[in-house]
Amino acid sequence: MAEFQREDIGLLWAYQLFAGEPAQALDALATRSWLANPQAEGFLWLHLNLANNAALPWLKGIIDLPDAFEEALSSGTRSTRIERDEDALVGVVNDVSFDFAFEPSDTSTLWLLAAPRLLLTCRRQPLRSVDRLRGAVKQGHTFRSSVDLLAHLMRDQADVLIDVVRQATSRVDDVEDELLANRLQTKRVRLGKLRRLLVRLQRLLAPEPGALFRLLQHPPEWIAEADVQELRQSSEEFSVALRDISSLQERIKLLQEEIAAQVAEGNNRSLFVLTAVTVLALPINLTAGLFGMNVGGVPFAESARGFYLVVALVSVLTLLVAWWVFRDRD
Numbered sequence: 001m002a003e004f005q006r007e008d009i010g011l012l013w014a015y016q017l018f019a020g021e022p023a024q025a026l027d028a029l030a031t032r033s034w035l036a037n038p039q040a041e042g043f044l045w046l047h048l049n050l051a052n053n054a055a056l057p058w059l060k061g062i063i064d065l066p067d068a069f070e071e072a073l074s075s076g077t078r079s080t081r082i083e084r085d086e087d088a089l090v091g092v093v094n095d096v097s098f099d100f101a102f103e104p105s106d107t108s109t110l111w112l113l114a115a116p117r118l119l120l121t122c123r124r125q126p127l128r129s130v131d132r133l134r135g136a137v138k139q140g141h142t143f144r145s146s147v148d149l150l151a152h153l154m155r156d157q158a159d160v161l162i163d164v165v166r167q168a169t170s171r172v173d174d175v176e177d178e179l180l181a182n183r184l185q186t187k188r189v190r191l192g193k194l195r196r197l198l199v200r201l202q203r204l205l206a207p208e209p210g211a212l213f214r215l216l217q218h219p220p221e222w223i224a225e226a227d228v229q230e231l232r233q234s235s236e237e238f239s240v241a242l243r244d245i246s247s248l249q250e251r252i253k254l255l256q257e258e259i260a261a262q263v264a265e266g267n268n269r270s271l272f273v274l275t276a277v278t279v280l281a282l283p284i285n286l287t288a289g290l291f292g293m294n295v296g297g298v299p300f301a302e303s304a305r306g307f308y309l310v311v312a313l314v315s316v317l318t319l320l321v322a323w324w325v326f327r328d329r330d
Contacts, residue, residue, distance in 0.1 A: 010048050010055025015137055017149070018042040022140040035062050035118075043146050045119045045137070047130065050111075055122070063120070066090060069113045073122070080204060082112075082150075082212060087220045089114035089150070094204035095127040095157055096164060107204055112150065116222045119146040121153075129157035147223050151230035158238040164201065165244045168194060172251055179258060191259070195252045202245045276325050283317035 014031040015023040018041060026034065026044075034040045048055045056073070059065065068085040072092050082091035091112040108125040121130060133153050143149045175191065212235060219228050287310065291298060300306025 009058040010052030012047045015045045016042050019144050020142050023137045032062050043117045048122045050122050051124045084215050095129045114146045114150050119149050128160045132156040147227040151234045154234035158241045161241040191256050198245050198249050284314050287314050
């Protein structure tokens with residue numbers, strides 16, 4: 001039977017890697033042949049597009065997938081985790097999509113399986129960190145093992161996250177500068193949207209500490225100590241990026257509180273002006289109401305200076321009311 005083409009089976013790329021040597025690209029037929037040969041040299045990196053319905057059946061036909069990996073594919077839980085399943089590593093990693101535009105929906109999931117001779121990654125949408133790792137492979141970077149390749153992927157993911165934090169920090173800096181210059185035109189809803197995005201990224205991208213701790217303390221025997229150290233260092237770099245996200249969230253929270261205080265102060269000022277105008281108009285409205293009644297005994301009705309006396313009386317009452325209203329105002 002003829003071999004499927006890459007686009008027919010969802011195979012995006014396959015690389016055969018050797019310790020200390022550049023990678024070699026393989027097609028689908030060469031990939032199947034390499035996997036069927038236990039004596040094949042090096043290790044393999046497969047990257048599949050699960051949006052293609054033929055990808056998973058083709059993968060199951062050439063690789064005996066662990067139950068934990070299949071369960072991760074079908075599970076709705078998207079929390080980032082890398083855990084040990086017998087002699088393999090099974091991971092669920094969340095990353096920002098390739099065309100990230102600061103939208104909460106611009107995140108997607110990468111499923112991975114690391115074995116002594118294989119690193120398998122699967123996704124449904126293009127992801128930035130995987131594209132960076134592919135760029136490093138195409139540029140001739142060398143990797144000792146599949147775990148070394150996995151550690152490099154996590155570092156690339158941390159770099160992508162740092163870039164997102166840097167862009168978000170720039171936006172927050174602009175808002176803070178406008179706030180300090182008293183010419184803030186940004187609505188709180190924009191800051192709220194940015195804060196929700198950072199919360200979502202932190203929730204999705206933060207690795208489960210328990211699973212990662214158990215992995216680093218008791219790794220499979222085939223993983224070299226140098227690879228364990230690389231994995232530990234990449235997780236620490238990722239933790240630094242997550243702490244930067246937490247700090248940025250606090251800045252956004254303080255800015256939201258300051259903007260809310262300014263809005264409340266402006267509303268209070270407008271309400272005070274409205275109240276003051278209403279109170280200052282009270283003497284003249286009251287006097288007009290009293291003198292406008294069509295009854296007998298209206299004061300100063302027969303006086304030639306009655307109008308001026310009433311004006312003077314209203315002015316004095318208005319000044320007294322104004323003094324009472326503004327006496328405690330700074």
